[in-house]
Amino acid sequence: MPPEMQLCVEKHVKYIQSLDTRKDELEYWLTEHLRLNGLYWGLTALHLLGHPEALPRAAVLEFVFSCLHQSGGFGAAPGHDAHMLYTVSGVQILATLDAFDDLEAHMEGGRLKIGQYIASLQNTETGTFAGDEWGEQDTRFLYGALNALSLMDLLFLVDLENAVSHVQSCANFDGAYGTSPGAESHSGQVFTCVGALTIAGRRDLVDEEKLGVWLSERQLKNGGLNGRPEKKEDVCYSWWVMSSLAMLDKLHWIDSEKLTSFILQCQDPELGGLADRPGDAVDVFHTIFGIAGLSLLKYPGLIEVDPV
Numbered sequence: 473m474p475p476e477m478q479l480c481v482e483k484h485v486k487y488i489q490s491l492d493t494r495k496d497e498l499e500y501w502l503t504e505h506l507r508l509n510g511l512y513w514g515l516t517a518l519h520l521l522g523h524p525e526a527l528p529r530a531a532v533l534e535f536v537f538s539c540l541h542q543s544g545g546f547g548a549a550p551g552h553d554a555h556m557l558y559t560v561s562g563v564q565i566l567a568t569l570d571a572f573d574d575l576e577a578h579m580e581g582g583r584l585k586i587g588q589y590i591a592s593l594q595n596t597e598t599g600t601f602a603g604d605e606w607g608e609q610d611t612r613f614l615y616g617a618l619n620a621l622s623l624m625d626l627l628f629l630v631d632l633e634n635a636v637s638h639v640q641s642c643a644n645f646d647g648a649y650g651t652s653p654g655a656e657s658h659s660g661q662v663f664t665c666v667g668a669l670t671i672a673g674r675r676d677l678v679d680e681e682k683l684g685v686w687l688s689e690r691q692l693k694n695g696g697l698n699g700r701p702e703k704k705e706d707v708c709y710s711w712w713v714m715s716s717l718a719m720l721d722k723l724h725w726i727d728s729e730k731l732t733s734f735i736l737q738c739q740d741p742e743l744g745g746l747a748d749r750p751g752d753a754v755d756v757f758h759t760i761f762g763i764a765g766l767s768l769l770k771y772p773g774l775i776e777v778d779p780v
Contacts, residue, residue, distance in 0.1 A: 477732070477736055478736070479736060479739070479771060479773070479774075480740075480741050480744060481522075481523075481773070483739075483740070483741065483742070483743065483744035483745075484517065484739070484744045484745060484746075484759065485518060485521060485523045485526050485744070486744055487740075487743060487744030487745040487754070487759070488514040488517055488518055488526065488527075488744075488745075488759070489526055489527065491510065491514060491756060504548065504549050505548045505549075505552070506548060506757075507539075507548050507549040508535075508536070508539050508546060508547070508549065508561045508562060508565075509548070509557065509558065509561045510756050510757075511532065511535065511536070511561070511565065512564050512565050513756045513757060513759070513760035514527070514759075514760070515527055515532065515565060515568060516564075516568065516760055516764070517756070517759055517760040517763050517764075519568065519775060520763050520764060520767050520777060521763065521774065521775075522773065522774070522775060529569055532565065533566075533569065533571055533574055536565050536566065537575075537579075538550045539552070539558065539562060540562065540578075540579065540582075541554045542585075543585070543589050544559075544585030544586040544587070544589030544590075545586070545589045546561070554589070555603055555604045556590065556593055556601065556604065556613045556616050556617065557603065557612070557613070557616060559586065559589065559590060559616075560616035560617075560620045562586075563586060563619075563620040563624060564619070564623065567623040567624075583624050583626070584626070586620070586624065587621055587624055587626035587629050590620055590621055590626075590629070590630070591617075591621075591626075591629040591630050593613065593617065594617065594631065595609075596630075596631045596634060597634070598634065598638060599614075599633075599634030599635040599636070599637050599639075600613075600614060600635075600638050601613040601614045601616075601617045601635075609652070610652070611638075611642055611649065611650075611651055611652070611661055611665055611668070612651075612661075614635055614638065614664070614668055615663075615664035615665070615667050615668040615671075616664075617635075618630075618632075618635065618667075618671045618672065619671065619780070622671050627671075632672050635668065635672065636668075636669065636672050636674050636677070639665045639677075641653045642655070643665070643679070644656075644657045646682065646683075646686050647678075647679040647683035647684075647685070648661075648683055648686045648687075649661045649662050649664075649665035649666070656700065657686065657700060658699050658700050659687070659690060659697070659698070659699040659709050659712040659713045659716070660699060660712045662686075662687065662712070662713075662716045663711075663712045663713075663715055666678055666683070666716050666719050666720070667715075667716075667719070667780050670719050671780060675719065678720070680720045680722070683716075683720065684717065684722040684725055687716055687717050687720075687722070688722070688725040688726060689701070690709060690713050691713075691726055691727060692705050694730075694734055695727065695729075695730030695731045695732075696710075696731070697709035697710060697712075697713045697714075697726075697731065699712070704749070705734065706748045706749065706758075707734070707735055707738045707746055707748055707749065707758050707761065707762040707765070708748065708757065708758055708761040708762075709761075710731060710734075710735055710762055710764070710766070710768075711761035711764045711765050711768075712761075713726075714731075714765050714768045714769070715764075715768060715777075715780075718768055719779050719780065723768065723769075728769050731765070731769065734750075735762045735765055736766075738750055738752075738762055739754075739762070745758075745759045746758045746759045746762035746763070764777050
């Protein structure tokens with residue numbers, strides 16, 4: 473395999489390990505609102521890279537529990553308000569580390585409390601989910617709720633039928649989905665909606681052929697994928713687009729060799745990490761979704777990821 477087609481695994485592991493040591497940098501404090509999400513992204517990347525031990529389990533759980541509120545919701549960092557997005561990351565980390573017993577030891581009835589917090593954010597009349605007590609609604613929150621609840625075997629706590637109906641109302645004429653009924657189709661929202669329907673066992677509602685065409689058209693001449701028509705490529709769509717195609721059993725509708733080449737061009741071969749596109753600054757968000765994209769492409773040596 474030529475050097476430019478090789479994933480710099482050890483460099484990426486060291487990059488992720490270094491993320492919590494940069495407390496003398498302004499960027500560290502400006503991204504505090506992403507701390508728990510970032511931990512999930514880094515931890516998942518390490519698992520896909522085959523180095524789950526690179527972050528100490530006890531320290532990871534200590535931080536996760538420091539973000540947990542008595543309400544059952546998680547904040548982005550200690551002292552931050554609870555929100556659906558951070559709660560989902562918290563649950564995903566616990567599932568990744570097989571730590572639900574640790575959760576119960578930390579907070580009696582913790583799993584059910586988290587489930588009830590998530591359920592409390594659903595509008596049972598419309599099926600929608602809010603991100604927090606202030607009420608902003610988005611299909612991201614709906615997918616996150618179903619994802620977290622399914623990991624904890626607590627889907628029965630919410631009105632699944634109305635949630636599915638809301639997702640269907642977000643479908644557009646092109647077969648793709650937006651953030652809400654009538655909103656523009658976007659690859660990220662396609663992932664959340666198809667993922668939610670898959671978890672709910674209702675993928676039969678998806679127009680798979682039409683959506684497959686729309687998703688395959690997201691690939692540009694340089695091999696990268698974009699989020700919607702007429703936009704630039706971004707390595708994060710290697711996950712949003714490819715995972716959606718994987719759920720539709722249509723991964724072969726993408727030129728995998730060109731996409732693999734694009735993703736690998738986005739890595740920093742000296743310091744590790746991946747960027748949104750070649751030559752830009754790396755970050756943990758694009759690192760995980762680039763590596764996850766390579767995993768879906770069955771890049772040699774990576775652990776295969778579940779598209780949901």
